[in-house]
Amino acid sequence: MKKTLFLIILIMFPMVYAQPSNINVLNIKYNNEDIKVLEKFNTIGYYPDRLIQPEEGYLLKIMSTENTILYSFRFIPPVNEYLDGWDGNYNLGGIQTANKFNFSLTIPSFDNEKELIIENGKELTKFSLQKEAKIKLFAWLLIALLIGILLIIVKEVRKKSTKLKN
Amino acid sequence: MKGQINVLPFIMIFVVIVIGATSFYFYTKTSEVSIAISTIEYDNFIRGINQRINEYAFSKKQGSSESFSFNIPKNMEKICFIDKDNEMNQFSNPELDLKRNLETDKNIFFEPNEYPSTKLEFFEVSDNPLCIKPINNKISLKFESLGNKTKIIATNEKEIEEDKCIALSYNGDVTEKIDVVFLGLGYDNSKELTNDAFIYITNIFKDVYPINSNFNKFNFYQINEPVENCQITNYIKCNNFEVKKQASVCPNDYIIILTNRNKILNIASPIRSSAIQNLIKVNTADNILVLAHEFGHGFGDLADEYVDDTYYSKFDLKVEDLPNCDKLPCESWDNVNGTSCYKGCTLSNYYRPTKNSIMNFYFKEGGDIFGPVNEQILIEKFNLYK
Numbered sequence A: 001m002k003k004t005l006f007l008i009i010l011i012m013f014p015m016v017y018a019q020p021s022n023i024n025v026l027n028i029k030y031n032n033e034d035i036k037v038l039e040k041f042n043t044i045g046y047y048p049d050r051l052i053q054p055e056e057g058y059l060l061k062i063m064s065t066e067n068t069i070l071y072s073f074r075f076i077p078p079v080n081e082y083l084d085g086w087d088g089n090y091n092l093g094g095i096q097t098a099n100k101f102n103f104s105l106t107i108p109s110f111d112n113e114k115e116l117i118i119e120n121g122k123e124l125t126k127f128s129l130q131k132e133a134k135i136k137l138f139a140w141l142l143i144a145l146l147i148g149i150l151l152i153i154v155k156e157v158r159k160k161s162t163k164l165k166n
Numbered sequence B: 001m002k003g004q005i006n007v008l009p010f011i012m013i014f015v016v017i018v019i020g021a022t023s024f025y026f027y028t029k030t031s032e033v034s035i036a037i038s039t040i041e042y043d044n045f046i047r048g049i050n051q052r053i054n055e056y057a058f059s060k061k062q063g064s065s066e067s068f069s070f071n072i073p074k075n076m077e078k079i080c081f082i083d084k085d086n087e088m089n090q091f092s093n094p095e096l097d098l099k100r101n102l103e104t105d106k107n108i109f110f111e112p113n114e115y116p117s118t119k120l121e122f123f124e125v126s127d128n129p130l131c132i133k134p135i136n137n138k139i140s141l142k143f144e145s146l147g148n149k150t151k152i153i154a155t156n157e158k159e160i161e162e163d164k165c166i167a168l169s170y171n172g173d174v175t176e177k178i179d180v181v182f183l184g185l186g187y188d189n190s191k192e193l194t195n196d197a198f199i200y201i202t203n204i205f206k207d208v209y210p211i212n213s214n215f216n217k218f219n220f221y222q223i224n225e226p227v228e229n230c231q232i233t234n235y236i237k238c239n240n241f242e243v244k245k246q247a248s249v250c251p252n253d254y255i256i257i258l259t260n261r262n263k264i265l266n267i268a269s270p271i272r273s274s275a276i277q278n279l280i281k282v283n284t285a286d287n288i289l290v291l292a293h294e295f296g297h298g299f300g301d302l303a304d305e306y307v308d309d310t311y312y313s314k315f316d317l318k319v320e321d322l323p324n325c326d327k328l329p330c331e332s333w334d335n336v337n338g339t340s341c342y343k344g345c346t347l348s349n350y351y352r353p354t355k356n357s358i359m360n361f362y363f364k365e366g367g368d369i370f371g372p373v374n375e376q377i378l379i380e381k382f383n384l385y386k
Helices: A002-016 A132-165 B008-059 B094-102 B190-205 B212-217 B240-247 B263-268 B290-298 B372-382
Strands: A021-031 A034-045 A058-064 A069-075 A080-084 A094-097 A100-108 A113-120 A122-128 B065-071 B078-081 B108-111 B123-125 B130-132 B138-145 B150-154 B165-169 B178-185 B218-223 B230-232 B236-238 B254-259 B273-276 B279-283 B342-345 B347-352
Touching: A021 B240, A034 A113, A034 A122, A034 B094, A034 B240, A058 A100, A069 A100, A080 B290, A100 B240, A132 B008, B008 B065, B008 B138, B008 B150, B094 B108, B130 B150, B165 B190, B178 B190, B178 B240, B190 B218, B190 B254, B190 B290, B212 B218, B212 B372, B230 B254, B236 B240, B236 B254, B236 B279, B240 B254, B254 B290, B273 B290, B279 B290
Parallel strands: B123 B150, B178 B218, B178 B254, B254 B279
Antiparallel strands: A021 A034, A021 A100, A058 A069, A058 A113, A080 A094, A080 B273, A113 A122, B065 B138, B078 B108, B078 B130, B138 B150, B165 B218, B230 B236, B273 B279, B342 B347
16 A cells, blocks of 8 residues: 555656656667667656757657647757867867667656657657556466467367267 | 267366466465564564664663664665754655655655655664665664764664765756766776766866856766776767666766776877767866866857868768857857957868867867857856756
8 A cells, every 4th residue: 555655656756846756768779860769767766857958859759648748858869979089199089970879868757658759850759658568468468378278278178088089 | 979068178277267266365365474474573673773762862871882683574675764853965865865755754764665664753873864775684773872862873884775876066956957967987986986076076167167157057966886888999988878777866967977097098098088968978087178178068069179171071060050160251259259260160161269269179278268159158058047
C-alpha cells in the first residue's frame, strides 16, 4: 500500500514539483537526418531546463494517452563536436562532423504519457513510453506458452489413447 | 468405441491447474510470512535505535559514546538519517530528496519503499544526510551523548553511502539557474575532482567577463562516481547515453567532464578538449581558458574564430550560422564599440570582430577575453536566466 502510494506520488511529481522527478534518458540513433529512439532508461533525477532552444530543428513531443502534448522542445542533433588544443607550437583545434552516431536526451516522464514523437517538418519517429507495454507483451507470451503446453499434452494423450485402441 | 469421451486430457489439465493453484497458494503464504518477519525486524530496529538515542541523550554522561550493531530486515537496502535542524546536502540523492520533499514530517527513510519512513527525535548525524548500506543484514552505529541530544555516527566506512550529487556552489532554484555538473575521469579520489572543479569555478566562472558578472545565475555540482564510459584517443570520446544517465542524479543543464592529465605526459601525447552541445570535456593539462572557449561553444553556440580551411571548407558552412563571424564589411557588429573586421573566422573568407579572443587563440596574447561581440551574444543568453 505504502509502495503503491509512493509510486503514485512519484508519477505525479513532475507536474507538482519542479525537480527531482521521474525522468527518461533516451538513447537515440542519428543516421543522415533519420532519427530512431533505441531505448529509454527510466529513473528519478533531473532533466535540463532547456531555456535555450534553437529556432529551427527537430521537435520532440511527449504525447499523453488523450493525444495532448505534455512536453515539447526543439533540438539539433549534435552533428558537430568542437575539438580544441595547443601543443605549445601548433593549434590543434578543429571540428569533427558525423552523419551517423548515437546521442542522448534527458526528458521528463509523466504518468499519462503514451509516446514520444520526433518530427522535422514531417513525423520521423514514434516511441512508446507506456510502462505496461512490456508487461502486456509478457502476459500474452505467457498465455500463448500455456496454450501451447496444453495443446501438446492433449495431442500426446490422444496419440497414446489411439495407440491403445489399435 | 466411437462417441466415447476421452477423459485423460481433462484429467491432465485438471492436474496442471491443481499443481499451479497449490504452488501459488504456498508462494503467497511464504511471502506473507516473510513480510510478517520483515515487519517485526523493522519494528525492532526502530525501537532499538530510538532506545539508544534517548539513552545517550538523557541518561548518559555528555561526551560518552559506544558502538552498537543492529539487525535489519533481510531485503532492506539502505537507511538514511536526516537532521532537519542542521545544514544538509540538498542534492545528495534524487530518490531521497524526493521522499524528503514528500514526507516533510519524517527524518528516517528506507529503501526499498515498502518500509515506511519514520520520525525520531533528539538526534544529530555526523554527515547530513547519513545514508547507510547494510552488510549481511547488519549496520553498526556509534552513539555519542551531546547533552540533550545524541549524535549518530557510522562506524563502518564500507557501510556509508557517498552522496550521489554534491552542491559545490548553490545560488538558487534549479529551474531558473544554469546548472553545471562536474564529473571526473582519471581521478584517484573525489577530493581531487573537487579541487579541480573549484579551480575552474574560480578562474573561469568567477573571473572571465561576462560569465563572472552572471555568476549568481549558476549552480555548480559534482558527481563523485567516476566516469567509466569514455575513451581517450586524441580527444575524449564518451558514450553520450551513459554519461547523461550518470549526470541525471544532479541538475544538469551543462555537463563538464574533467579529465585528469599529467602536463608532461600531455606534451608527449596531447589530447584535445571538446564541446558537443551541453557536454564539455576538458583536459586538465590544457590551458585553463580552454573551458571558457568550450563554454562559448556549448552555451553561446559561438564558432571558432581561428581558421581551419582544410577541414571547414568540406562543409557548406553559412556565415548566418556562425554568430560571431561575418562577411565584409562586417555589418553585424557595425555599432559595437571595440570591434573591427579581421580576416579569418572559421573559414579564411569570413571575418571576425577582434584580433584575438577566447574563441580564437585563447593560449596567446589577447586571448583571455571574449571580446565585445561574443560578450553581447553570451549576455543575451544569460538574460534568459534569473
